[in-house]
Amino acid sequence: MPKDSGIGASPKRREDVRFLTGKGQYTDDINIHGQAYAHFLRSEVAHGTINGIDTSAAASMPGVVQILTAKDFEGVGGVPCGWQVTDRHGEAMQEPKHPVLAEGKVRHVGDPIAMVIADTLEQARDAAEAIDVDITELEPVMDMKAAIKDGATKVHDDLISNLCYDWGFVEENREAVDEAIKSAAHVTTLELVNNRLVANPMEPRVAVGDYAPGTDDYTLYTTSQNPHVIRLLMGAFVLGIPEHKLRVVAPDVGGGFGAKIYHYAEEAACTFAAKQCGRPVKWTSSRSEAFISDAHGRDHVTKIELALDADHKFTAIRTDTYANMGAYLSTFAPSIPTWLHGTLMAGNYTTPLIYVNVKAVFTNTTPVDAYRGAGRPEATFQLERVIDKAARELGVDPADLRRKNFIKPDQFPYATPVAVEYDTGDYDATLDKGMEMIDAAGFEARAAESKAKGKLRGLGIAHFIEACGIAPSNLVGQLGARAGLYESATVRVNATGSISVMTGSHSHGQGHETSYPQVVAEMLGIDESMIDIVHGDTSKTPMGMGTYGSRSIAVGGSAMVRATEKIINKAKKIAAHLLEASEADIELKDGAFSVAGTDKSVAWGDVTLAAYVPHNYPLEDIEPGLEETAFYDPSNFTYPAGAYICEVEVDPETGKVDVLKFVAADDFGNVINPMIVYGQVHGGVAQGIGQALLENCAYDENGQLLSGSYMDYTMPRADDLPMFDVDHSCVTPCTHNPLGVKGCGEAGAIGTPPAIVNGVIDALHRAGHTHVSHIDMPLTPARVWAAMNG
Amino acid sequence: MHNFEFVKPGTISDAVAALGGEEAQALGGGQTLLPTMKQRLAAPTTLVSLSGVGEMVGVCTNDAGEICIGGATTHAQVQAETASSYPGLSGLAGQIGDPAVRNRGTIGGSLANNDPAACYPSAALGSGATIVTNTREIAADDYFQGMFTTALDEGEIVTEVRFPVPMAANYQKFVQPASRFALTGVFVAKYASGVRVAVTGASENGVFRWSEAEAALSSSFTADAVKDLSVPADGMIGDLHGTPDYRAHLVKVMTGRAVTAAQ
């Protein structure tokens, strides 16, 4: 019988009551007495020299409080980058200054030039129209390969070139890989683009800066996935405000998908301006602004080669990738195409030799950083596409080719040639489960039905692995992270037994307020309703690194387990005292402490009350109170894996692709709340189908965004999607965290795109369009039709 | 959005008078105009709402058997009220945007705007409709004059559109994936006098009649009749969502499908 509470149960998401009834408190709902409104005047050109900014007419417009430009930010630091990558030759990456407001030059459409603060937003916008910016346009740098040729126009004049870094991994393997490819029985080569995406969280970014002159305290309310990270970056590197004088609050946040990890210029500008103008300053991004100022995702151009021996075992992989950084380095941008991408290039397979080369390039486009999956989708996409192509070239079944090369259960822990060690997995189990769920045996009959309707049906298979639970701090430190990646939890038991759990992770759709209490309640044997989760406020929670990289349950949940264990230990001491028994004999079960082998027991609430009203209490041994904090630093990543399989139908007359069936068989390790996990996979699959078929962030050669609104940027809608069949019954628990959990937030976005593209190529091949070996995403009707008729 | 005055007259003559003011602009359902104003790309000083002009709202049939639709009638109302009298037109109205758009947007606004990817222009041209304004009657063949361009003069408003009812008609819309306007839409209508085929979404000159297909379909109203025809890609729109070649191809595919569906 399914459980109705604790780990493994699916209580409804308690936060949904407020979200669905309009009672959520988002950043834009925060209005502080006397607040003024900021509007950013942004560059309309991709690249240009600023000759002058005349704000005099604007400054005297009605309602204008203050207008700030780059010169007002002299003495203020630039927007920092949180990860330094070292290149193939041991040199540090090239790191340009990223001023809060454009200094001397504009480098992408949307680069902020001036901040106009007024009594109302419309007044600020009116005044912005009256600012005269004299710009000489420069040639925009758009094409990555051309950008790193000698003599190319530079995005940053003070850098040597537009090449941020040329990274090789594992550099020592380079020659051995070349050799293995040269001597291989078969080599499959594929060139592909991982399309640039706009994250598009439902809630656009918002920042409200507030300053209290009486105490010299700053508060920033912001739409962030990690308020402590923002406090550290903005306080230490941009504005020079020590942590105890800066509070960062990220209240209800309506989706992030990575784009709300980073510290953005607008946050620093609003905080800075609040002191300058003596009023709270609020900025709310419009959707149009979000398209040009939220960090974008993906944008890789890759050539991958897969070498196989005569027995079809993979012998080597070589990849050559150009990764677009955009105009500046966003917070974690350098790590995405490197450590979050190269390390996953082994996939689920035993390939012994791998070499990944990545050239990160500056262009006159909006900065690019992590987007759901971040680097891992790019790795999986190449690998799962090239394997499919190899199977086709060799005339073997794509599922069988995968099985032949899978790491087998008895090979774990498995050290890959790309520096990571997978702890557990059973990839045959997930692939078999997925094939069963899609009813692969019945495919031919369904394909015949499609054919009778004039449609082409294809079966698309992909198997993915990712590294979640980010991350062991000492390891990422060696790899260039300028931060630790532990997580924190404080379990504060109140006198009457209710509990507030403060977590450094942050919920922006993940359902933490529901899942975390399930863990703590299970450990204590008390009702989940007695436990509340507190997050998103640096003044309330211990320093934590926030939520991304499917890390919350694996790292944040583990911290919570550790803190709860400390609570149990102390509570047992109190119970032992109350029961006049030895601590070693105390058992905690169903919310009561009992003496083993007796009927003597004391209730949870009696113990907690004793902790705060310590009249009868072992004061000589332990302190009063019942509150514990733990910081958990994982010893390894977690490695969820799974099969993503679909059936698609192509309309040969128009090229339109319909996804008819979609199954996902994941191994997430242990699952806390299956319903929430289903939801996470559903959302990820929707985004994956979005990337594969619909979404495309495209620029023209002048650096103008062609897909700058929903008129041209295609978000997936319900009617673009089939019903999903999702399973997570294949479980190999993580071996190194206390819950045995792996993380599920990104899986869908990683496994889905190659499954869809493989399905479409399969459909075309079955119908005789064998000249089509690849179509770049998104597979719009026009592209599929052109490929068929090309 | 800039500040503006708002007036809501109750008669055509009051509306026309109000539109005589400096930088006054008609407001239908606002589904095109309001987003444009929010983007600060339009800044009329006065908006003259037509939704209160009773004589411009509603659907009826005149003595000639034509369906007469008031210029301020919403897409939803057209969809509902022509469902049995002119199913081809009703079907088209039901494919415009989403329910919110259909409950606000009006036929007059759509025809006045003449977006090259809008649906209604193909129905008006494909039906040989008459566009009635406060001053005159304009044949659809003379009304559409290229992308976002019509025969309307400054301050002239579409008060009514009269559709002769065909024996069979159908609209096939291949949607632009993001906006879900027509990437290419084809309206086919069969009259005793012959077949009309109007294409929207495809051409750089806005809605147009595909005369070759009209001739072929007038002799044989079957999808097969257009099978061997082709539309030149020259002058077709090329953008993120489709090349001129692709659109030219879709014109033929959608025409064939419209004919089949109209049977």
Ligand SMILES: Cc1cc2nc3c(=O)[nH]c(=O)nc-3n(C[C@H](O)[C@H](O)[C@H](O)COP(=O)(O)OP(=O)(O)OC[C@H]3O[C@@H](n4cnc5c(N)ncnc54)[C@H](O)[C@@H]3O)c2cc1C
């Ligand atoms: C999300 C969305 C999806 C859409 N999808 C589609 C679609 O699939 N197909 C499609 O065809 N359209 C679509 N539209 C456009 C929609 O149909 C609009 O309703 C239409 O284009 C304009 O009509 P309106 O009544 O809203 O006009 P308004 O926006 O009020 O006005 C548009 C222009 O026409 C003028 N005008 C308005 N009424 C009259 C009149 N009676 N006489 C003269 N001038 C007038 C105005 O001054 C203005 O210049 C969509 C719109 C949105 C917002």
